[in-house]
Amino acid sequence: MSRPGAAAALCLAALAFAGCRVVKPGDPLLGLTREQRDRFARGRAVFDSVFTPETGLGPLFNSTACGECHEDPKSGGTGDEVEVHATAFRGGVCDPLVQEGGPVIQQHTTPALKQALGIDEEPFPPSATARAMRTTPVIFGRGLLDLVPDSVILSYADPADKNHDGISGRANRNVDGRIGRFGRKALVPTLREFNDGAFVAEQGVTNPAVPTEETIGGRPIPGGVDPAADPEINQDQLDLTNDFVRFLAPPTPERLGGEGRRGREIFSRIGCAACHVPTLRTGDSPVAALRFKDFAAYTDLLLHDMGPDLADICLGLATPAEFRTEPLIGLRFIKTFLHDGRATTPEQAIQDHGGEGAGARDRFKALPPAERQALIAFLKSL
Amino acid sequence: MKRGAVFAITGVLAGSLAGVGQHAAPPAPPAPQPAAPYTYQGTVHSVQAKTGTLELITGVGHALRLVQMRVPTGLRVAGTAAGGATVGVRGVKPGDVVRIVCHRAGGSLVADKVEKLEPTP
Numbered sequence: 001m002s003r004p005g006a007a008a009a010l011c012l013a014a015l016a017f018a019g020c021r022v023v024k025p026g027d028p029l030l031g032l033t034r035e036q037r038d039r040f041a042r043g044r045a046v047f048d049s050v051f052t053p054e055t056g057l058g059p060l061f062n063s064t065a066c067g068e069c070h071e072d073p074k075s076g077g078t079g080d081e082v083e084v085h086a087t088a089f090r091g092g093v094c095d096p097l098v099q100e101g102g103p104v105i106q107q108h109t110t111p112a113l114k115q116a117l118g119i120d121e122e123p124f125p126p127s128a129t130a131r132a133m134r135t136t137p138v139i140f141g142r143g144l145l146d147l148v149p150d151s152v153i154l155s156y157a158d159p160a161d162k163n164h165d166g167i168s169g170r171a172n173r174n175v176d177g178r179i180g181r182f183g184r185k186a187l188v189p190t191l192r193e194f195n196d197g198a199f200v201a202e203q204g205v206t207n208p209a210v211p212t213e214e215t216i217g218g219r220p221i222p223g224g225v226d227p228a229a230d231p232e233i234n235q236d237q238l239d240l241t242n243d244f245v246r247f248l249a250p251p252t253p254e255r256l257g258g259e260g261r262r263g264r265e266i267f268s269r270i271g272c273a274a275c276h277v278p279t280l281r282t283g284d285s286p287v288a289a290l291r292f293k294d295f296a297a298y299t300d301l302l303l304h305d306m307g308p309d310l311a312d313i314c315l316g317l318a319t320p321a322e323f324r325t326e327p328l329i330g331l332r333f334i335k336t337f338l339h340d341g342r343a344t345t346p347e348q349a350i351q352d353h354g355g356e357g358a359g360a361r362d363r364f365k366a367l368p369p370a371e372r373q374a375l376i377a378f379l380k381s382l
Numbered sequence: 383m384k385r386g387a388v389f390a391i392t393g394v395l396a397g398s399l400a401g402v403g404q405h406a407a408p409p410a411p412p413a414p415q416p417a418a419p420y421t422y423q424g425t426v427h428s429v430q431a432k433t434g435t436l437e438l439i440t441g442v443g444h445a446l447r448l449v450q451m452r453v454p455t456g457l458r459v460a461g462t463a464a465g466g467a468t469v470g471v472r473g474v475k476p477g478d479v480v481r482i483v484c485h486r487a488g489g490s491l492v493a494d495k496v497e498k499l500e501p502t503p
Contacts, residue, residue, distance in 0.1 A: 095427070098427070198443055
């Protein structure tokens, strides 16, 4: 059976097993225990908590709550915020510019920091060779992506393009050498680490995993501007938030009609599925709802060269032109597309693919209008 | 590997001295406490051969941090690839992924063991 065919069969089987329950955006995974559902609900409360300087916000931040950005159509969804990242790429080596406040350049300051330094945002690193704009992705189904074994990710890699299909794909590495998978450049190995780091990088909320504040362009925070003692949230709050995020289910795709089914076949035929791998399988987990699950991922979690027009920053091993294949889970809830939101429709996003995606893009552009429309109908069902 | 491995503190600070009774005999001087070891795993950001120091990029998620430490002259850097060893801070270069066991001395970190890591698998 072809991969997309297998994916469809699995989805149908999953629906049948679940008693045809439709999972809405923001819902927990099916099959969680009562205790896990309780933690999901309590974790959502932390996720949606609005922080103030007195409760830990800032002094630099991008947002006052996880749920302020990840809000549409429900907690864990997308948002209209766009943030700034900066790094330097010299001689083939990526410098995340930690010494100048990188790679995340916060766009807001608390009133106390503004009063102390007269700044409204973190200064842009003077050594940066590129600026990246980053939209808010939906984070549904990330707990499943978290549990895809490294060996599965590596099985899709073909860094030397030995099969000559024009698609290479390689894994990124975290600063400590582990394989990454989260973030637009796949720097971060685990969902927990991504969340732990995001509390500080996005909200300035220190926690037991990251007990120190971000610097301001590489310089320490001036005294007296951060009234909350570190860590600003405790381990329980951190764990609950992590449980909320990892238990967020992928929303059930919309039911496909004939056009959508044709589109799914075209998706595979023109080569989209070579990188947007339709189905991945999780490994072992103490959580039964996450253990050995096949799910519609539409990613290989690998880096691919997307060509010079999309290039921005480097990160880890990722060159400026390399991006992780975006999972297409919950695509119908996205309002702007690609890493920086430059595309306003899925069709435009496909047409903006370059590099390793150029072949599929060109085959898409060569399709008769009805087939193009069918492919878009399929994508809008996800 | 768990997140703690990124920024792991493998030891704890020595406990405070026990109190002594007002009329007790003068206590023996406390036994020297071993400095708590720290283990960092990250990417070498910079190397200053003149001062024997290096900066390491560590962190969690996108919250990256720089850690500075001194590598004593003569400390051997274990390299997993060649199986051999080079000496001192010259044994590493920016971009290398390393695991460093170190201790705090006089307010700064001093490396006790430096191991260059190969990507796995």
